[in-house]
Structure formats: structure tokens, C-alpha cells
Amino acid sequence: MLELLRARRQPSPCGLYCEQAFHPYEEILATAARQAAALTPGTVVVLVGENSLELVQALLAAWWAGCTPVCLPPPARLQQAGPYQDFLRSCLEHVGATGGWCDARLEKRLPGQWRSLPLPTAETETGPGPEAACAYIQFSSGTTLEPRATRLSHANLAHNLEAIARQLPGDRTRHSCVSWLPLYHDMGLVGCLLSALYAPGSLSLLTPLQFALRPDSWLQTLSQRRASISVAPNFALEQLLQRGTTQHLDLSCLQMLLLGSETIRPETLREFHAKYAGCGLAWEALRPVYGLAENTLAVTFSAGPRLLGFCLPGEIGGQVTTGTRQLVSLGQPVEGVQVSIGDEQGQPLPAGSLGSIQVAGPSLAADLNSPYDTGDLGFFWEEELYFVTRRKDVLVHHARKHDPEVVEQLVLPFESAAVQQEHGAVCLIERPRRGPVPKLDELQRRLSTAPLPVRAELVDSGWLPRTSSGKISRFRARKKWDVSL
Amino acid sequence: MEDIWKLTEETLRRQCRVAGPIQPSTRLREDLGLDSLALLTLAVAAEDHFQFCLNEDPESPPATVGDFVGLVESRLRELGRHA
Known part of the structure; x- marks a missing residue:
């Protein structure tokens, strides 16, 4: 650092807008x-x-x-x-x-x-x-576990910042970024502040509160400052789909909107683009990425949105084939980072197999085993990484493993968490804050097509535990539900 | 008092997107389903409007809409101001 x-x-035209x-x-x-x-x-x-x-x-x-x-x-x-x-x-x-x-x-x-x-x-x-010796300690937001600390070295930061900078299109010093992501989050700190200092480029720093109160403030700042880069989780796009306006916005300047930190839904990508294409938002500017604090931040970058349909096997090590379940490609590993798919013992699996996403390379925190098992399930398809779910969230029934998201998708648009129970699973569905309350028997009927027995349960809106970055934590939801019984 | 109620109701409707009935006894979390973002929005809306720091007691945060309005009112009274 x-x-x-x-x-x-050294004097430069770059700096921080605050x-x-x-x-x-x-x-x-x-x-x-x-x-x-x-x-x-x-x-x-x-x-x-x-x-x-x-x-x-x-x-x-x-x-x-x-x-x-x-x-x-x-x-x-x-x-x-x-x-x-x-x-x-x-x-x-x-x-x-x-x-x-x-x-x-x-x-x-x-x-x-x-x-x-x-x-x-x-x-x-x-x-x-x-x-x-330790450059920085990042506490993870803990979707499936209690928060834990990752100790990163100066060499980790240097390696990952260079890997990110190499993804920037054209002259890396000609970019500027707008971010409202908090600096206690790896995407806000490494992905925005440190990347801007490193390139160097200017950074317009907003606060999460500004975004929460007025989601428009983010895109308006992008438009006014002619910023070429920004970073956001999937829920930010959903906020803008619900609450954003498109007046006086020119997003033709935006070359990379890096999308990470939580599962990116294909329909969110399409709807977001459809809403803002008239403001000059290019489809290729939407860049799903994969990263984690244990690897400093960046693991893979995509060159643009690629949505493909798959049929996923019920077992780790099983072969993925083409099918109807749409997933978003997270692209290829950034320079110097090795990504592999491993079985339950960590042994490498052939391409196209479903398994644990493992990461190695100079960006990985030194006190972790290498390759590091991220705890995420995914696979490679045509040399690009696809994320399926957190492994600890996987639902098991009759020794077959099922992705909780497959269950949760059956009750969309209601927010839910499908979690393991003794015989099958329970899908905890939040009552929406506005609009009609779903009927339990209707939800139960929809869940009858799930690949395992799932019982529908309604919970109050706001009941599902969320992490500091807004993701629903299935792990904590399961604990909370078990305690409430 | 009326001002505080109006501001609270308006914030809940417009910014927190609450659709159902809002009464003094309506519970912020259980009835209106406010999450941490919505509660933050509510707190900051009052602070921005009245230009003060709410200083709520984190050991006993307001549970109902009435509690919240009462908290704002007592804070204004402490500062020698009236809504």
C-alpha cells in the first residue's frame, strides 16, 4: 500500500468527489x-x-x-x-x-x-x-456463517488491484467510478476506493443511505460525472426497477457496471437493461463478476452478460447439461487467479461437472488452505464460471442434493428462504409489505412441483435474517426457524 | 405533534412503501414489516426534517408508530422546540 x-x-487530476x-x-x-x-x-x-x-x-x-x-x-x-x-x-x-x-x-x-x-x-x-505484515482485516458479512475475519497482506492487495486494473477497457487512467457501496464491504473498499486510487481514476463516493433513500442518486451521479465504471449487487438493480426514474439520464458513458456480491437473476438483468436502454445503457456494460474477501476481491470477470439454460445434476460430481434453468455466466478468472471445481474431498473434477468452486493464487489470504474451498457450488461451461448456490444451503432429501433456489423460484415474486428440515424442506415465505398477502394453500400448491417435499410457511415481512449487505441468510433463517418451533 | 405524525406517515407511505393502515398502535416491524433499511429511512427522515439527532436508546427502540412519534416529540421538547 x-x-x-x-x-x-504526486499531483494528478484524479481525486475523490464527496x-x-x-x-x-x-x-x-x-x-x-x-x-x-x-x-x-x-x-x-x-x-x-x-x-x-x-x-x-x-x-x-x-x-x-x-x-x-x-x-x-x-x-x-x-x-x-x-x-x-x-x-x-x-x-x-x-x-x-x-x-x-x-x-x-x-x-x-x-x-x-x-x-x-x-x-x-x-x-x-x-x-x-x-x-x-497484515494490510487489512476484512470481516465477511456471513450469508451462511457468523462473521469471520480474513487477513490480507500488502502483496494480496497489490496482486488483486493489478488484476482488476487489467480488466479495465482501454487506457486504465481514463476511467472514473461512482460508488455508494460501504467501505466496510470488500466491493466498496477494494473494488471501488482502492481500485480508483490504483488505476488512478476519480471516485464519486456516495453513501448506502443516499442510495437507500433515493436510488436515483446513484445513476444521476453516474450520468452527471460521465463515469465509466460502477459496482452494484443484484438488489440495487431491483430497487431501481421498482423506484428508479429515467428522466435526464445519459448512461452512454457507462462501460462497466460490475455486478456481484449476490446471485444475479437473469430476469433482473433483462428488465434493468430494458428500463435503461433508452438512456444509453449498453447491454455489454453489464458485467457479472465473482469475488470473495478471502481472495482479496476479484476472482472472475465476464465480458458482458451471457445467459444460458442448464439442467443441473442432483449430485456433486454429476455432469451439467443444457436445459431450461437459466444461469448468468460470471466469466473467466482474472489474471493470476486459478479457479477449479472440486469434489467433496477437494479433488479436481472435469469441466462441466457440478462441484465446489476452489480458488488459488497470489490474491488468496496466506493463512487459508490453497486451493481454497469457497463453499460455493458451481461449474465451468465453455471456460466460463457459473454459480449455483452456497453448499451449506443445499437441501438434501433421500441422499439427493437440491438447490434451494429452485424451490424459492416457485414462490416468486415473494421473498423466501428454503431451508432443510428433518424430512424434506420448509420454504419460509415473507408476507409482502404491500400488495395482496399470498394464500398458504396456493403457495403449497406451487411448491408441489419442487424436486423434494417442501412445506410452505408464511412469516412476517422483515422476518428473514439478512446480512449487512442485504442478502437473505438461509443459514440464519434456518436457525431462527428451528428456535421458534 | 400533528407535524410529526404527518411526516412519519408520509415517510412510511412514500419511502418505506407501506400500504396498510397506520395507527399509533401499529407495530413497525411486525405489522408494517419494516426492515433495517426502512427503519433507517424513518429515523433519517425525522432527523433531516427537524435538523436534530434522534439519539434513540438502542436498549429500547420504538416498537410502534406511536412510540416513534413520541420519541421525536420528546427529543424536540428536550431541545426546547415544538413541532
Whole structure:
């Protein structure tokens, strides 16, 4: 990171747009170098806050001082504090910290010793300190497990940032990015902030809150700044399908809209393109990708949307054939990253077999086994990766394995989680917040075509546990359901 | 008080997309199905409108629409303001 930060201290036209103001990178780094004095080299610096200039400065100050930064999400509003405080305490314990730095409004609300951002700015610069062995600690949002920490080295970051930069079309220094993804998420930190610093290109930083309140703000900023790159999960596209407007938008500038972090639905891609094609959105600009924090971020990039129909086998190791179930290609591995499909013992399977997605290469965190079993099930087809489901979510009946999404698709458009029960599965279906409430017998009738016995159950809207990035966690839904019985 | 009720109802309808009846006793999570994003939206809408910090007690967050309106009201009273 130090090499990168030193390079960005040179004057350049690139910088960060934050709350309508432009801050050249060299200015942000000059401040960060003066803030570094507030930090003790070699320590872990925990940062809790929304996307802001102060948070970016603190992150860069931590690297400049030779510290290991960790970004964590702020607590949710109007909700019981207990689960969040447990999460924060376990993160602090894991990294051996008793507190850290947070948004001013949070200082008195977090357990531990916290001080308000921004970091105090000294008159003179400190450092740069020697780099800490661990560049960054990323806590995963945990779709199927409780949050866990991934320790990434400076070499991991350098490798993955270069691999991402090589995917940029044309001159990598001629791009700019708009992002509202939180910096405590790997796609927000590595995919947006660090990638923009690395290329270099300018970054317009919005907040998740801005997007939540007004999803239009994202595409409007893209259009106004003529940005060529952005990143989003599937649910962001669905928000725009429901709530977005298309007036005064020119998206012809957008060359890459990287779509990752959760399963990309073919119908979402098609509807999103149909809605915004009139604003100049190119179909090829939609780029499904696959990534995970354990591999720093990027694993595969697609060159554009490719939707194919498959018939999936009921067993790991079985052969995938063409069929009617549409899946979205996640493309090919980025440079230097090896992706393979393995059986339950981790042994490689031939192309076209369904198995565990395994990742290896210099972007993979050093303390993980290589190849690393991602816990995701998928397959390669014509040299491109397809994701099927999380392996731990797989439903088992009579020793045959079934993808929960096949069940959940039967009750669309209602949000649901199909989870394992003793004899078959239960599909927990949320009552919608608006519109007619589905009838249980009708849902049960639809589920009768599922490949295993599934009982329909209605739950209150908002009942299904979601991760900090908004994905439904089937694992936690199953635990919650089992407890409620 | 009326202002707070109006703002709360408007935020629930327009931004949180609530369709059903809204009464003081309506529960935010169980009846209206507000998720964390919707609850955040509600909190921030009040803070933006009244230009204050809601400072809700995370140990006993408001459970109903009436609780939420009461919380905003008591915060305004503490600040010596009236809605």
C-alpha cells in the first residue's frame, strides 16, 4: 500500500468527489500523513462509520502510519442494540482491540473506547512507517456463517488491484467510478476506493443511505460525472426497477457496471437493461463478476452478460447439461487467479461437472488452505464460471442434493428462504409489505412441483435474517426457524 | 405533534412503501414489516426534517408508530422546540 500511496502523492487530476466537493488524492494523502501521528505503528485501527472523506482519510492515515485498518459497519437504527453489540465485541476481540474511531454521532453508542472521526491533524507529517505484515482485516458479512475475519497482506492487495486494473477497457487512467457501496464491504473498499486510487481514476463516493433513500442518486451521479465504471449487487438493480426514474439520464458513458456480491437473476438483468436502454445503457456494460474477501476481491470477470439454460445434476460430481434453468455466466478468472471445481474431498473434477468452486493464487489470504474451498457450488461451461448456490444451503432429501433456489423460484415474486428440515424442506415465505398477502394453500400448491417435499410457511415481512449487505441468510433463517418451533 | 405524525406517515407511505393502515398502535416491524433499511429511512427522515439527532436508546427502540412519534416529540421538547 505504501508504494501506492507514495505514487498518489504526486499531483494528478484524479481525486475523490464527496458531498459535492472535489478532493485531489494528493491533498487527501497530505492530510492523512499529518493524521498518522494519532496512530501507533504496528497496531490494528478499527474504524466504524458511513462512507465519508474522514473515513477515507483515516484509512489512508492507518496505512501511512504502518497500521492495519479494519472497517466495520455502523449499528442499524431503531433496532435492538444487542446483536450488533455482540458482533462488534467479537470483532474487537478477534483483532485484539478495545475500541477505535467512529462517526461522531456513534461515539457514545458503541461498546468499548471510541473516539470521533476525523483523526486529529498534526502540524507536521509523520511516517511513512514500516508496513504492517497484515494490510487489512476484512470481516465477511456471513450469508451462511457468523462473521469471520480474513487477513490480507500488502502483496494480496497489490496482486488483486493489478488484476482488476487489467480488466479495465482501454487506457486504465481514463476511467472514473461512482460508488455508494460501504467501505466496510470488500466491493466498496477494494473494488471501488482502492481500485480508483490504483488505476488512478476519480471516485464519486456516495453513501448506502443516499442510495437507500433515493436510488436515483446513484445513476444521476453516474450520468452527471460521465463515469465509466460502477459496482452494484443484484438488489440495487431491483430497487431501481421498482423506484428508479429515467428522466435526464445519459448512461452512454457507462462501460462497466460490475455486478456481484449476490446471485444475479437473469430476469433482473433483462428488465434493468430494458428500463435503461433508452438512456444509453449498453447491454455489454453489464458485467457479472465473482469475488470473495478471502481472495482479496476479484476472482472472475465476464465480458458482458451471457445467459444460458442448464439442467443441473442432483449430485456433486454429476455432469451439467443444457436445459431450461437459466444461469448468468460470471466469466473467466482474472489474471493470476486459478479457479477449479472440486469434489467433496477437494479433488479436481472435469469441466462441466457440478462441484465446489476452489480458488488459488497470489490474491488468496496466506493463512487459508490453497486451493481454497469457497463453499460455493458451481461449474465451468465453455471456460466460463457459473454459480449455483452456497453448499451449506443445499437441501438434501433421500441422499439427493437440491438447490434451494429452485424451490424459492416457485414462490416468486415473494421473498423466501428454503431451508432443510428433518424430512424434506420448509420454504419460509415473507408476507409482502404491500400488495395482496399470498394464500398458504396456493403457495403449497406451487411448491408441489419442487424436486423434494417442501412445506410452505408464511412469516412476517422483515422476518428473514439478512446480512449487512442485504442478502437473505438461509443459514440464519434456518436457525431462527428451528428456535421458534 | 400533528407535524410529526404527518411526516412519519408520509415517510412510511412514500419511502418505506407501506400500504396498510397506520395507527399509533401499529407495530413497525411486525405489522408494517419494516426492515433495517426502512427503519433507517424513518429515523433519517425525522432527523433531516427537524435538523436534530434522534439519539434513540438502542436498549429500547420504538416498537410502534406511536412510540416513534413520541420519541421525536420528546427529543424536540428536550431541545426546547415544538413541532
